[in-house]
Amino acid sequence: xxxxxxIARRAAREIVAGQVINLGxxxxxxxxxxxxxxxxxLIHSENGILGMGPRSEPGKEDRNLIDAGGNYxxxxxxxxxxxxxxxxxLVRGGRLDLTFLGALEVSERGDLANWIIPGxxxxxxxxxxELAQKSKRLIITSTHTNRNGRPKILRKCTLxxxxxxxxxxxxxxxAVIDVTSDGLVLREIAEGTDLDEVIQKTExxxxxxxxxxxxx
Numbered sequence: 001x002x003x004x005x006x007i008a009r010r011a012a013r014e015i016v017a018g019q020v021i022n023l024g025x026x027x028x029x030x031x032x033x034x035x036x037x038x039x040x041x042l043i044h045s046e047n048g049i050l051g052m053g054p055r056s057e058p059g060k061e062d063r064n065l066i067d068a069g070g071n072y073x074x075x076x077x078x079x080x081x082x083x084x085x086x087x088x089x090l091v092r093g094g095r096l097d098l099t100f101l102g103a104l105e106v107s108e109r110g111d112l113a114n115w116i117i118p119g120x121x122x123x124x125x126x127x128x129x130e131l132a133q134k135s136k137r138l139i140i141t142s143t144h145t146n147r148n149g150r151p152k153i154l155r156k157c158t159l160x161x162x163x164x165x166x167x168x169x170x171x172x173x174x175a176v177i178d179v180t181s182d183g184l185v186l187r188e189i190a191e192g193t194d195l196d197e198v199i200q201k202t203e204x205x206x207x208x209x210x211x212x213x214x215x216x
Contacts, residue, residue, distance in 0.1 A: 003173040004141070008192070009034045010216045011100055011141045011171050019097035020044055021088075022131055024114075025069035027141040028100035029055065042097060046127040048087045051079025054172035070126065090129045099135035101128060103142040103170075105157040108204035110167035110179040112140065115161035125162065144172035144201050151203040153177070153184070174198050176216065183207050188214045 001009070008030035013158060015021060015031075017039045023029055032054040034042060041075040045067045058059035061072035076213035090096065105113040112132055116122040132138055145151055153170060169187075170177040175198045185206060186205045195213075199206060 002021045004030060005033075007141050007143075007171055007173055010176065010188075010190075011139060012036075013216075014139055014169065014171075015039055015041060015098065015174060017041065020050070022046065022096050023067075023089070023100040023196050024099070024101035024128065024131070026102040029067070029069060029071060029101065030142075031100060034090065044087075044090065044194050045073070046084075046087050046091065046131070048082050049073075049079065050082070050090075051074070051076050052077075062088060088130060090128065091127065091134050094134050094136065096131070096135040098137045098139065098141050099131045100141050101131065103140045103152060103167075104146070105159050106140055106142075106153050106159045106167055106170055106179075108153075108179075110165045111157050112138075112158040112162045112167050114162050116160055118160070128162050132166040137168050138166050140167055140170045141171070142172055144174045144198075151201055155205075174201065177202075177206070180207075185209070186213065188216050191215050 004027050007027050012031050012034035014193060020042045022044045022057055023031055042050055044050050045052050047068045052074045056072040065073060067073045099121050101114060103112060103114045115125040115128055127155050142152060167179050174190050175186060178185045178187050
């Protein structure tokens, strides 16, 4: 299974039936493919949709129906549309139970940098700041290292922040890590890797429980 699908599949297990959730661009948009039927949820998109379904199948796209990342999407029964003012009122009012976002860097304190690399083009921070600050729970779905093989999970972020102390859990192709007041706690390890690889590719110190870690 491709690593992005592997991360999305594991992330879907964090969803609880009845939640209102938001999916950032990139890997999070793959998550609906792995939400089981016994977990009915309402997916919010900040461009004004509540009740978004999976991406549209090829040939069934509606040119007027896209998510915040510009992907053609489907709807579930009972879905609704609204303007940006109401959409961001839902976000800023703390109505989202769970948000999944990507990351360029995450610090050991749960700081998130995910919108710009200085000197490279970025369309802007968009709604990421509000989502990171106001969602009741924020899960990062990301590769464990960047394109140069350098760790993304750091003691301190070096890139401009999206928000401080906002991340609750990090899910990568190698591990599931919880951000706690004591530091980063390793919760699970992926099949096909080992503890040494996770430690080597994580700059921030990890708190490792004295028991066999579950695999995913």
